Amino acid sequence: MPSSAADVFPPSSSDAPRSVTLKDVARVAGLSPITVSRALSTPDIVRPQTVARVRAAVELTGYIPNLLAGGLASKRSRLVAAIVPQLSNAMFAETVQGLGDQLAAHGYQLLLSLSEYSPQRESELVAAILSRKPDGIVLTGINHAPETRKRLLSASVPVVETWDLTPTPVDMLVGFSHFRIGETIARYLLGKGYRRFGLVWADDERAAVRRQGFESVLAEQGLASPPACEEPLPTTLELGRRGLATLLDSGQAFDAIVCSSDALAQGVLTEARVRGLSVPGDLAVMGFGDLDFAAHTVPSISSVHIDKRAIGRQAADALLARIAGRPLATPIIDVGFTLVARESA
Amino acid sequence: MPSSAADVFPPSSSDAPRSVTLKDVARVAGLSPITVSRALSTPDIVRPQTVARVRAAVELTGYIPNLLAGGLASKRSRLVAAIVPQLSNAMFAETVQGLGDQLAAHGYQLLLSLSEYSPQRESELVAAILSRKPDGIVLTGINHAPETRKRLLSASVPVVETWDLTPTPVDMLVGFSHFRIGETIARYLLGKGYRRFGLVWADDERAAVRRQGFESVLAEQGLASPPACEEPLPTTLELGRRGLATLLDSGQAFDAIVCSSDALAQGVLTEARVRGLSVPGDLAVMGFGDLDFAAHTVPSISSVHIDKRAIGRQAADALLARIAGRPLATPIIDVGFTLVARESA
DNA sequence: GACAAAAATGATTGCGCTATCATTTTGGCA
DNA sequence: TGCCAAAATGATAGCGCAATCATTTTTGTC
Structure with a gap:
């Protein structure tokens, strides 16, 4: 009432x-x-x-x-800001969880902003964030508007870029190589004898790099770029189903479907079952991200494991070290990845 | 390098x-x-x-x-703080996304903290949050440590509790009735003729209320409380599989499995398939939350739809109205729920 | 017990901004 | 043109805290 x-x-x-x-x-x-x-x-x-x-x-x-007053007087806000594209994406949610946990354990708080994959939006968010005088900033990815980079540098605030790899980060970096993941997947699948690939792929920048890595290995073997069905973000089971349907309905034949996320792979698995295709017998399926369900579907999903939470944790550690004036062993941390071979491919 | x-x-x-x-x-x-x-x-x-x-x-x-200085001078920080139990839980991630989007659209920033379902932790977080002088606070749930309530009231900051319903919120509330959801599920399943229920249930406070609602209707019909398998948080497909396995291996017979989340339901579906049980023929399955995959699994999952994002959005609106000095039509917003009948039950 | 060194406490000042009140400028109208 | 109200701009002060330097108290040593 x-x-x-x-x-x-x-x-x-x-x-x-x-x-x-x-x-x-x-x-x-x-x-x-x-x-x-x-x-x-x-x-x-x-x-x-x-x-x-x-x-x-x-x-x-x-x-x-009153930390506003304390921060103003001491120039230390005990605040760390993070920008991730979306929280609807379980991958980033995990990283934010790791970041938040680790920061909280050290008395820092987390200011979170969502960029929706837009560099323009990211740039505005960085300006808004800098007005809070955070002690550190965590960004997702390495491609930023020129304005963003300039603002970050002139603010001389510790920055960690995540989820990608480059020799020239703004400051520090915790990530991994998407290109090498693409290559690794290609070699693995080629090694198992698959040749007729189809892609169900999300429309995002890092996925695009994985695709380049994948196709570069195919090219080495004289194989053409495979047909791809592109899907919007965030990826879901539904989009995976639709992706496979689209590929199959195009009339082409496939022996392996490579997906840019586990959610898509789960959808592909579902659609394959509906169509009476056995996995991996008729069709192999490869995912990415190793989300919690990947190991427990039937068949289980072969995927690429990323320690999503560790990215957040290590980003926090890097910032905390820098804030405390402790020297870092290296400004670039490659958390790596592991291809996890399961039943689906 | x-x-x-x-x-x-x-x-x-x-x-x-x-x-x-x-x-x-x-x-x-x-x-x-x-x-x-x-x-x-x-x-x-x-x-x-x-x-x-x-x-x-x-x-x-x-x-x-410098918003630290601006906030100190003006007593308005343009900051809203939120506490959710976990981000690993897709339900809360959606709400935070809705909250963050809406706040950003009005020039507010989001300070996010994770309580891990602990009222003790929540209480500490509230103290830490109040030091930032936020213009508003969003909490998850309605059960707080006495200390929490006291701190919030003495800070006289606008507060929105979410994801639950009570006639006596701390201040404002955006949520729905878990008890009524439990009742609704029970009536729906009884109406379809199911009588031998099994529960796969997460160990959380709001799920417990849904269970009470469910069992209260069974009791009206003279039915005993059904066997339940309790699982830790966050719920996953794996836990759902294990839950069904445990129930079936106990030797009892079931015609419907009710789950406290869609992820658990998906696991139950999987385990049923592995065991050669047809759904809903041999076993009906009911989920909760209507996550993105629920409508697209095979069979699709009957569930209870909650507009998770709207909870965040409306919480933001309530705070913004209060901050702007606009009167609210009501301090308690029941966003309701919808039982979505699909193939699994 | 006297003394110096170290530890503990205090007074002053300023962080960067906005609220409040005071002053100047502008524009409308007779 | 001159007058007044309204609009625009400015001066001052203070938000609550910590950095800095100054002072007092304690401790250890001979």
């Missing part, structure tokens, strides 16, 4: 009690504000009994520090 | 050029800082030609406002 409208008017400004500040705590504790500040942020340089007095006063007053 | 260690030492503080401030822009534009501030935040009360001069100076200097 909704309450009356009167209940939901905003509180008038007068009834918002002025919030408790350091000064209030100091008064209650009988100390100077700066000592209270130290007792809370660097208790090791304050006498234990003083710290105890401060703790008691904090408890009594219900004091919650 | 990693560069040498020397490349990755943190920059010394001396080479970080002092960043451009409002004062710098004012000097370049030949105006006072406060006029520049107005030209940027409330251009309608500044002469167009003055705004243009400011714009030019901003462009020239590459000025990026």
